[in-house]
Amino acid sequence: MDLTFRDLNVILVQRELTDPISGEKLINDLTLAGNHVYMDEQLDAAARRVLFDLTGLHDIFLEQFYTTGDPDRLSKPMDQLWLKSINKNPSERVVSVCYYSLINSINITITKKDRVVLWVPVQDVKNQELAFDHAKILENALLALRNKLKHEPISFELLPEKFTLSQLQRLYEVVFNTEYDKRNFRKKINKMNYIIKLEEKQVGVSHKPATYFSFDRNIYEACKSEILNFSS
Amino acid sequence: MDLTFRDLNVILVQRELTDPISGEKLINDLTLAGNHVYMDEQLDAAARRVLFDLTGLHDIFLEQFYTTGDPDRLSKPMDQLWLKSINKNPSERVVSVCYYSLINSINITITKKDRVVLWVPVQDVKNQELAFDHAKILENALLALRNKLKHEPISFELLPEKFTLSQLQRLYEVVFNTEYDKRNFRKKINKMNYIIKLEEKQVGVSHKPATYFSFDRNIYEACKSEILNFSS
Numbered sequence: 001m002d003l004t005f006r007d008l009n010v011i012l013v014q015r016e017l018t019d020p021i022s023g024e025k026l027i028n029d030l031t032l033a034g035n036h037v038y039m040d041e042q043l044d045a046a047a048r049r050v051l052f053d054l055t056g057l058h059d060i061f062l063e064q065f066y067t068t069g070d071p072d073r074l075s076k077p078m079d080q081l082w083l084k085s086i087n088k089n090p091s092e093r094v095v096s097v098c099y100y101s102l103i104n105s106i107n108i109t110i111t112k113k114d115r116v117v118l119w120v121p122v123q124d125v126k127n128q129e130l131a132f133d134h135a136k137i138l139e140n141a142l143l144a145l146r147n148k149l150k151h152e153p154i155s156f157e158l159l160p161e162k163f164t165l166s167q168l169q170r171l172y173e174v175v176f177n178t179e180y181d182k183r184n185f186r187k188k189i190n191k192m193n194y195i196i197k198l199e200e201k202q203v204g205v206s207h208k209p210a211t212y213f214s215f216d217r218n219i220y221e222a223c224k225s226e227i228l229n230f231s232s
Numbered sequence: 233m234d235l236t237f238r239d240l241n242v243i244l245v246q247r248e249l250t251d252p253i254s255g256e257k258l259i260n261d262l263t264l265a266g267n268h269v270y271m272d273e274q275l276d277a278a279a280r281r282v283l284f285d286l287t288g289l290h291d292i293f294l295e296q297f298y299t300t301g302d303p304d305r306l307s308k309p310m311d312q313l314w315l316k317s318i319n320k321n322p323s324e325r326v327v328s329v330c331y332y333s334l335i336n337s338i339n340i341t342i343t344k345k346d347r348v349v350l351w352v353p354v355q356d357v358k359n360q361e362l363a364f365d366h367a368k369i370l371e372n373a374l375l376a377l378r379n380k381l382k383h384e385p386i387s388f389e390l391l392p393e394k395f396t397l398s399q400l401q402r403l404y405e406v407v408f409n410t411e412y413d414k415r416n417f418r419k420k421i422n423k424m425n426y427i428i429k430l431e432e433k434q435v436g437v438s439h440k441p442a443t444y445f446s447f448d449r450n451i452y453e454a455c456k457s458e459i460l461n462f463s464s
């Protein structure tokens with residue numbers, strides 16, 4: 001059966017702190033996944049390490065999109081409390097170099113950690129309190145991802161080699177959190193000569209079998225090098 | 233008279249070190265402009281400060297495009313020598329958050345500094361030795377600028393409010409270091425409904441007067457929000 005994309009999810013890590021005497025839960029919120037860079041480690045290598053530690057995956061699309069270093073980003077009382085509890089100096093300045101990746105959650109099992117790690121639908125995160133300035137980082141990641149997806153076919157990182165146009169449309173709908181008119185969507189896709197119609201249709205489906213398509217990276221690279229292809 | 237864009241230049245700062253005894257020039261090369269971030273300063277504010285200190289300009293288009301922090305980026309012998317000469321620890325790790333800006337050099341006078349500051353045509357920089365990993369940073373800046381220019385009309389930061397299509401074409405030729413066929417270029421421009429033909433032509437020119445055009449930000453923003461406008 002063909003995959004359907006249901007949600008755009010983000011990996012979040014639970015942050016919990018309990019008062020050892022009263023047993024009261026002092027902190028119970030979520031953070032983005034991250035870690036410190038080793039002194040002899042490249043920034044990209046650190047990002048790959050964080051992703052590998054969580055997912056066990058190598059060679060994943062990973063893009064640096066933003067660096068944040070506001071002087072007041074550790075200043076929320078909850079964050080100050082957390083930093084003290086893990087013996088970090090809460091008056092230090094922390095600069096975070098941020099990366100996003102795009103993975104099909106079906107391919108991975110999150111590695112067990114000392115803290116709880118969850119996939120959370122991006123649409124639901126707004127309602128949660130994220131630690132530090134992670135809500136802003138997530139917002140910037142989404143903007144960067146959407147911008148990239150408008151201009152470059154990174155969606156093919158998530159699609160199987162042969163895909164139907166419904167799968168492709170659903171993927172865009174999930175990332176952009178919207179719905180497209182099927183006819184207009186296909187008109188747009190038709191203009192992309194790097195999406196190749198195959199001589200093969202779905203089998204064993206209860207509806208009218210859809211045609212498979214594939215992505216031709218060579219044709220795409222040739223188009224891309226053409227100058228002045230702004231959005232219009 | 234209408235402006236013509238001749239070159240894409242980058243601001244570089246001369247780095248010189250002379251042996252106090254022999255008078256021999258030990259270092260004579262160039263660096264990108266930059267400075268350290270103050271402890272209580274936002275990253276964007278530091279970038280604006282560096283630009284203001286050099287040019288006296290406020291409110292300039294400025295984009296963070298890349299952060300570099302390779303462990304070996306200070307390891308070249310010349311850079312080690314330089315760092316020692318200015319009493320910096322050459323075994324420290326330095327992370328640089330990099331920004332590019334786009335300014336019309338005609339609008340500014342570079343503020344006098346204790347070091348020589350120059351506009352250098354980007355095409356000529358290859359032949360120069362840049363300090364640290366600044367050649368790589370410049371290369372990344374160019375890629376980011378070109379990518380941005382393909383998808384967003386930041387060229388209008390450089391153009392006067394009314395411009396001719398020759399001016400626009402020349403600007404793209406300068407940034408992409410190439411030449412376009414006039415007819416093809418105009419065909420592309422015609423498709424951009426946010427470039428508005430005005431009822432006004434050049435006056436006092438020796439050639440056939442060209443029509444002026446202007447950029448409509450509102451129409452552009454409306455197009456931009458349309459989904460799925462990849463390059464095609």
